[in-house]
Amino acid sequence: MFARILIVDDDPSIGEVLDMFLRSEGYDTRVATSGPQALDFFTEYQPHLVLLDLNLPGVDGISVCRSIREHSGTPIIMLTARTDPQDIIHGLEAGADDYVEKPFNEQILSARIKACMRRPLSTSSSVLRVGDIVIDLRGHVVSRDGVPISLTPLEFELLHTLASRPTEVFSREALLEQVWGYQYKADTRLVNVHVQRLRSKVERDVDDPKIVQTVRGVGYRAGEINPV
Amino acid sequence: MKFFTQIVRQTRETWVGSLRLRMTAVSVGLSLVAVAAIGGFLSYTIERNLFESRRNEIVSETQSVSGTVQSQFDLAINSESSIDIEEANSNAQATIRATTNSPGLIGFAILRAPGQTTDQVMTSSSSIGFPLQVVSDSLREAIHDDRTNVYYQSVEVPGGSPGLVTGTNLDVPIAGRYDLVLVYDLADVEANLTFVQSALVAGELFFVAITGLIVWLVTTRSIQPIMTTAAMAERFAAGNLDERIDVEGTDVSAKLAGSFNRMAESISGQINRLATLSTLQQQFVSDVSHELRTPLTTIKLAGSMLFKQRKTFDKDSARAAELLNRQIETFEELLTELIELSRFDAGAAELELEPVSPAVLAQSCIDEVSPLAREQGSIITLYAPGGHKLVDLDSRRVRRILHNFLANAVDHGEGGPIEMWVDSTSTAVSFAVRDHGVGMSQADAARVFDRFWRADPSRQRQSGGTGLGLAIALGYAKLHGGVIDVWSEPGRGACFRLTIPLGDAVDPVSPLGLPPIAEDSDA
Secondary structure, X not given: OOOEEEEEOXXXXXXXXXXXXXXXXOOEEEEEOOHHHHHHHHHHHOOOEEEEEOOOOOOOHHHHHHHHHHHOOOOEEEEEOOOOHHHHHHHHHOOOOEEEEOOOXXXXXXXXXXXXXXXXXXXXXXXXXXXXXXXXXXXXXXXXXXXXXXXXHHHHHHHHHHHHOOOOOEEHHHHHHHHHOOOOOOOOHHHHHHHHHHHHHHOOOOOOOOOEEEEOOOEXXXXXXXXX | XXXXXXXXXXXXXXXXXXXXXXXXXXXXXXXXXXXXXXXXXXXXXXXHHHHHHHHHHHHHHHHHHHXXXXXXXXXXXXXXXXXXXXXXXXXXXXXXXXXXXXXXXXXXXXXXXXXXXXXXXOOOEEOOOOOHHHOOHHHHHHHHHOOOOOEEEEEEOOOOOEEEEEEEEEEEOOOEEEEEEEEEEOHHHHHHHHHHHHHHHHHHHHHHHHHHHHHHHHHHHHHHHHHHHHHHHHHHHOOOOOOOOOOOOOOHHHHHHHHHHHHHHHHHHHHHHHHHHHHHHHHHHHHHHHHHHHHHHHHHHHHHHHHHOHHHOOHHHHHHHHHHHHHHHHHHHHHHHHHHHHHHHOOOOOOOOEEEOHHHHHHHHHHHHHHHHHHHOOOEEEEOOOOOOOEEEOHHHHHHHHHHHHHHHHHHOOOOOEEEEEEEOOOEEEEEEEEOOOOOOHHHHOOOOOOOOOOOOOOOOOOOOXXXXXXXXHHHHHHOOOEEEEEEEOOOEXXXXXXXXXXXXXXXXXXXXXXXXXXXXXX
């Protein structure tokens, strides 16, 4: 079985060359050239990963990203030609797991795809606790007071990484390496934005985080296990 | 003491700071001096007049009383040329009581002048409660010296109020000379005077207060346009370019407002034009960026696919694929840096600060470059006497600057050792990278930040490089308010030092020398 990748780009030559490249890498692919088409294909094709160009005619990439996130945690890698930092942040806030800037190196793209695909496979047979949150690693379920909280695989992995060593402070770089599979790449915005997204789902009060705590200037760590 | 100095300082600040306060204080002060002078003069004149008229009244009463009493004594001599002295005395007293009607008479006395021997002696007498202590010797001497006129003296009567003593001579037949002394209480005069003076003082104070108020109001009114203009200029300076003053009337303040508005109009027009230009350029850069990157993405992917399959091509095609692949990379780097530079030129670059440890940042940059350095035979050593505390930096950009320093050191270091320093003070954090390679002349060192300038075009570059790296690094440094200093000598290598001010420090002294000397090195 080949992993399925949905390529969304309005430029047909990029779509074509990406299609060629990813097939040569052993993936099954499909190319969408517009936002609505991307959403149709997503439902119909059930991809394992989406490569999403942010700059689409009609429905833009950010909206597509948001629509997918509404009902799915499928990894999304943004393709962005803009170098405006705000665009990247908007994309990450809309739910993209990662991004690559055009023109990208095919090895980098390949590495990013592999890192994203690897994520849901991490399993273990125990239960972790952070604050009043319970992480069931086998069932891949996070819950509070028995009520499940819906996390994307990336968010799950982020929480899992922090919770796996509760006393340790993880630097943003360490998280980039362990959660995103980066080496030497130090775009800490990825971490910041996703920590915010994760907090908005798991914290009772986002302004006073108890689950994912910031250690100023160092990074993040899991909150203490609730004694109650 | 400290509290006192603070009050003095605050008062001075308020004084210097408020034109209105100064104007009012000066006018109040001057009018106080003026009314004090006028009031003093008026008060003096009124006092003198009041007392003088009363004194004249009293003196003339004494005169007439003494005349009456004297003639009574003269008539008291009977046909035998003798006198019933005590009867005459009591008659005289009755007459005095009957003829004095001036208010304030406390009492009178008929006192025998001392130092005379006569056939008969009339007993000195006085009215009940006569304050004998107010009759001074000097008064009595004066009476004796001048026998005809009434003599008077100001005294203080019992009870503390001012009084007047009058005295005149009486010649009692057979019994000799006596002094007729009358004592008047002038409390009523003083009461009148006090009343007049209080009215005067109250009037003066009221006048001063009114003057102060008027000056305050007038000043307020006249500096109002200045205040309005100043406040508007502040808001304008703060970036509120639509601020204008309402112009009313045609006076000088309206003129000020009008001129100011015209100036503001002209400035905001210019600024808007420039802002539009900047926005246009930014938009253009953004568009170019997007438009170039899209095809480049395809070219790059396609190129690298060809490159991977080059072994199946014939020799020339394989070489073409190699060239294509390498030049695409150079092209991409150039594009990225050009876009970054034009973002600076458009003023669109903004800092993204986060707390980072400079030493950790430096180490991480070294880790990135180390593999390439080792290929050239260079070992990079980090000296971090300081820079371990967290400071707010745009870590991506600082990393980029340091990466550029290190890449240059590797390129030009001739495989020699490379040192990197980090140090910080309370005002600055500084990074320096030193190589021991070919170095540059002074003239070359001065040009390293020029765009597309290369120290030695014939040299092969190991880490690529577009000729824009240092220009961008300088842009990043300036964005931080920092500077990059260069040291180089031919044959001795080069040193690049980045100094970034911390907090509000301006032009801080770098904590590192140029080039820095390592404690354990003999360089």
